[in-house]
Amino acid sequence: MITAFGLPLLILGCRKAIGMGNGEAMAFSAIFWIALIMVIYYGFVVGALPFYEYWSAFALILIGGITYLYYRSRNDYVSKEVKASTWFIGYMIVFGALSYMGSLGMGYIQYPWDYLIALAVSIVFFIVSVKQGFETKEIRQVKEGNLPIE
Secondary structure (H helix, E strand, O other): OHHHHHHHHHHHHOHHHHOOOHHHHHHHHHHHHHHHHHHHHHHHHOOOOOHHHHHHHHHHHHHHHHHHHHHHOOOHHHHHHHHHOHHHHHHHHHHHHHHHHOOOOOOOOOOOHHHHHHHHHHHHHHHHHHHHOOOOHHHHHHHHOOOOOO
């Protein structure tokens, strides 16, 4: 969950590269944060939402935010970056559901099977993330031995 709160910070910091104005970036970030806080508060803190509603709403906010960012970005490089990061949204959704169903949640999947499933799913997401990655200019500089100066 904490990772989801970083998306608006990224947008605020990289709004020019994305092609967003200051007002649009602040409005998107505020709406995103408010939606996340409401879902987390009513689903997790108060317990007013059943898990499947809570997790579905959380997943829809993440998917909606990334989709908006992808279609909003005017720069091909930024669109490529967003597309390369979509595996992480799936990872968060799948592991949320797996945690709920596993031995530390409702117990539908007993120990050690939940851990073995988590291992297999992690390997699958690792492979997907590597395949979605691409060589950035920074990686190219490191490969050539010309480390970027920070």
